[in-house]
Amino acid sequence: MKKWPRIIIIAGAVGLALAFALGQLLPNLRTKTSGIEVDITDAQLIKKGEYIARTADCIACHTVLGDEDFAGGLPMLTPLGAIYSTNITPDKETGIGNYSFDDFNNATKHGVRKDKSALYPAMPYPSYQIMPDEDVAAMYAYFMSGVKAVKQANKTSELPPVLNWRWPLAYWQAIFAPERTFVPETDDPVLTRGQYLVEGPGHCGSCHTERGIGFQEVALSNADSEQYLSGAVIDGWRAKSLRGEHRGLGTWSTAELVDFFKTGRTDITAAFGAMAEVVEDSTQYMTEEDLYAMSAYLKTLSPTPGEPVTIVAKEDVTTQKLLDGVYDSRGSILYAEYCQICHRADGKGVPRIFPALEGNSAVYSRDADSVLQITLSGGRMPDTPHDRMAFTMPEFINLSDADIAEVVNYIRNSWTNSASKIDIDDVVQMRHFLSKKPKTATDVAPDLSITAAVQGANRE
Numbered sequence: 001m002k003k004w005p006r007i008i009i010i011a012g013a014v015g016l017a018l019a020f021a022l023g024q025l026l027p028n029l030r031t032k033t034s035g036i037e038v039d040i041t042d043a044q045l046i047k048k049g050e051y052i053a054r055t056a057d058c059i060a061c062h063t064v065l066g067d068e069d070f071a072g073g074l075p076m077l078t079p080l081g082a083i084y085s086t087n088i089t090p091d092k093e094t095g096i097g098n099y100s101f102d103d104f105n106n107a108t109k110h111g112v113r114k115d116k117s118a119l120y121p122a123m124p125y126p127s128y129q130i131m132p133d134e135d136v137a138a139m140y141a142y143f144m145s146g147v148k149a150v151k152q153a154n155k156t157s158e159l160p161p162v163l164n165w166r167w168p169l170a171y172w173q174a175i176f177a178p179e180r181t182f183v184p185e186t187d188d189p190v191l192t193r194g195q196y197l198v199e200g201p202g203h204c205g206s207c208h209t210e211r212g213i214g215f216q217e218v219a220l221s222n223a224d225s226e227q228y229l230s231g232a233v234i235d236g237w238r239a240k241s242l243r244g245e246h247r248g249l250g251t252w253s254t255a256e257l258v259d260f261f262k263t264g265r266t267d268i269t270a271a272f273g274a275m276a277e278v279v280e281d282s283t284q285y286m287t288e289e290d291l292y293a294m295s296a297y298l299k300t301l302s303p304t305p306g307e308p309v310t311i312v313a314k315e316d317v318t319t320q321k322l323l324d325g326v327y328d329s330r331g332s333i334l335y336a337e338y339c340q341i342c343h344r345a346d347g348k349g350v351p352r353i354f355p356a357l358e359g360n361s362a363v364y365s366r367d368a369d370s371v372l373q374i375t376l377s378g379g380r381m382p383d384t385p386h387d388r389m390a391f392t393m394p395e396f397i398n399l400s401d402a403d404i405a406e407v408v409n410y411i412r413n414s415w416t417n418s419a420s421k422i423d424i425d426d427v428v429q430m431r432h433f434l435s436k437k438p439k440t441a442t443d444v445a446p447d448l449s450i451t452a453a454v455q456g457a458n459r460e
């Protein structure tokens with residue numbers, strides 16, 4: 001075997017050592033000393049911090065279903081293994097009880113831990129970075145005094161060796177999450193507030209913006225590019241485009257958006273999957289003013305380039321056939337058998353109880369992941385005190401791959417809807433993904449009796 005020339009070995013070793021040393025140093029450059037003193041006993045500040053933590057939805061990732069709030073341990077699935085969220089309760093041993101305000105600020109906004117190592121971007125610090133120190137100070141008061149301390153050790157990541165080293169993450173941060181400040185697009189105070197909430201604490205882009213090769217969001221603001229909030233897939237859900245085209249929010253009014261964020265539904269649609277959790281844990285708690293600001297800002301986003309601004313509605317020939325009992329495709333038989341009882345022959349459901357499938361932009365969105373996942377695994381609407389009870393959709397995991405594909409294609413292309421088609425392979429992949437996915441609050445229990453009732457009745 002040919003030996004490597006010594007010079008290359010030495011150069012390689014020196015290079016790696018330098019890269020390592022610089023990687024250790026970089027996080028230090030990101031950290032800040034603010035000089036801010038936070039009075040963690042100030043009841044008003046704690047209350048303000050609680051509200052801000054709601055707008056930032058810290059609870060979503062830092063809490064395991066059925067476990068104590070903020071105790072961490074929720075796995076974030078990556079193709080290479082899970083990363084776990086950490087305990088951010090004020091427990092001194094296992095949580096962040098020993099964090100000073102600056103330690104907390106540096107972790108939340110700059111992605112640097114107290115021990116000066118870099119955090120994985122599974123924590124959305126590239127978004128939080130634009131939050132003013134005063135707001136993070138209020139959150140600090142809340143986490144130190146308003147949250148119950150829970151002793152629960154953190155879990156180490158399942159990433160394979162090398163990828164679980166933290167120092168290369170410092171380079172990731174330098175390249176993909178450089179220091180960023182908030183730049184208002186207009187001088188309108190309401191739109192500016194909305195832009196801030198969407199871009200910063202709301203971190204809407206962490207689900208609704210496509211990721212690049214480095215897992216970075218390809219745009220962190222509308223000024224960056226029109227790819228911002230143009231839709232992406234997260235946890236097997238299509239977080240659809242929030243821009244102005246037809247498949248985005250083109251057909252939504254500002255009032256409908258406010259209604260959606262507050263109650264988790266409109267007369268047409270219902271929040272499901274990852275978004276049901278966002279509404280349940282975060283937006284339902286926001287003030288009318290903040291919800292209006294956010295909604296008004298979203299309505300200013302231009303259509304995604306290349307996407308149709310309007311789509312001419314197809315003529316509806318589905319409703320009459322279903323009413324007349326004309327079943328001319330496998331999809332129509334499956335729909336009549338399993339779905340029509342709730343979503344109705346005209347596909348319009350029952351306002352605020354069963355969402356419409358006709359004319360619902362979540363149903364004919366660019367790809368079918370969301371529709372596929374909810375059909376297989378069901379779901380529950382967000383539970384809020386602002387509307388009726390949270391209705392559930394049963395799971396249809398027992399249908400064959402072929403039948404799932406048929407019924408999904410049927411609802412995406414019936415009534416006035418038109419959308420791309422899926423095939424059996426897509427169903428197989430989604431089933432495989434779902435078998436590994438941790439359960440969330442808005443998933444339905446597998447033994448939901450209505451599933452048995454609907455399926456049982458139909459089998460006879």
Ligand code: HEC
Pocket residue numbers: 053056057058059060061062076083084085086087088096104107108113114118119120121122123124128139
């Ligand atoms: C999208 C998921 C997500 C959200 C939302 C989120 N976090 Fe995190 N957070 C994580 C993950 C995952 C980690 C661990 C990352 C790692 O180990 O590198 C983390 C780590 C942290 C840490 C570092 C703790 C330590 O061990 O040093 C702090 C502090 C923190 N988060 C605070 C917050 C606060 C405050 C909010 C709300 C403003 C928040 N997080 C929202 C996922 C999230």
Ligand code: HEC
Pocket residue numbers: 197198202203204205206207208234237238239240242257260269270271272273274275276278294361362370
């Ligand atoms: C954890 C991931 C996640 C985050 C964070 C998130 N969303 Fe979503 N969002 C989704 C998914 C998935 C859907 C598709 C499901 C649905 O339509 O209810 C969605 C759907 C939506 C819809 C359309 C609903 C429909 O039925 O057509 C709106 C509007 C929306 N999100 C706004 C926001 C805003 C504003 C934010 C930030 C405050 C945000 N989302 C943050 C995942 C997310």
Ligand code: HEC
Pocket residue numbers: 268269270271272273276335338339340341342343353354355356357360362363370371374375378379380381382391392393394396407408411450454
């Ligand atoms: C027992 C009543 C019921 C039956 C039967 C039912 N659904 Fe649903 N469906 C719902 C409810 C309730 C929701 C809202 C769930 C949520 O928000 O998580 C929903 C949501 C949906 C959605 C997402 C639309 C949106 O905006 O929320 C799709 C797509 C869907 N159902 C497809 C189907 C298909 C396909 C079938 C038949 C295979 C079916 N449903 C059978 C009650 C039902």
